[in-house]
């Protein structure tokens with residue numbers, strides 16, 4: 215079954231077409247990667263799915279229902295969560311508080327309940343803390359729960375962002391360059407965490423990533439964008455050997471790797 219179906223999605227910024235007529239489907243429970251050179255339109259694509267930008271044309275169906283026209287908070291309530299290319303944590307808050315903030319989007323207890331310390335709200339809050347702890351344990355972040363988020367290493371901050379995004383119990387999780395800035399050891403650990411996450415949290419993952427080793431290792435399906443257009447899609451073997459993809463992206467990515 216497809217959890218997400220996108221058809222003829224187009225986004226124009228004045229004279230610039232950032233996404234042109236993109237169609238794709240994402241199978242429930244799968245890991246899909248969106249790859250392509252800088253400026254290919256990958257983040258714009260995520261921004262349309264999450265309601266940050268409205269498409270100029272096209273349709274986005276989540277579990278068969280259109281989400282076009284919804285605002286980001288409404289899209290989040292439908293079950294889509296995301297992380298960003300630049301880390302967006304509350305640096306002055308503790309690690310567990312960052313996860314609890316993520317959870318409040320779906321807790322029933324309101325602010326008045328918290329203020330009055332009502333029994334139901336208290337129960338919900340302590341259940342949330344247990345769940346937040348479980349999430350942090352999953353990401354090996356439990357030793358840091360009471361530390362400021364800004365004091366974590368870069369790799370741990372990236373993992374905390376994913377934990378916070380999962381705290382909303384999304385059906386679909388969009389990760390924008392989760393391995394950016396990570397060292398090889400952190401990237402290996404992240405690869406393994408993302409791989410197990412789908413089953414553990416019953417979540418479908420779409421990720422934008424430039425680390426081709428990670429992409430080829432964990433993706434069931436890969437969509438390649440170039441100049442706003444989908445130039446290829448398929449499994450890792452098909453993408454690796456696709457001449458169009460090598461020409462537009464993989465050849466350059468390999469050269470970049472050689473330079474390092």
Ligand SMILES: Nc1ncnc2c1ncn2[C@@H]1O[C@H](COP(=O)(O)OP(=O)(O)OP(=O)(O)O)[C@@H](O)[C@H]1O
Nearest residue numbers: 227230231232250251252253254255256257258259
């Ligand atoms: N809000 C905006 N207004 C005008 N142009 C934009 C806007 N957002 C993106 N663009 C343009 O759309 C094109 C696609 O950008 P986008 O950020 O989606 O690419 P990308 O594939 O995510 O790139 P990168 O890998 O560098 O993050 C670029 O030419 C960019 O300058």
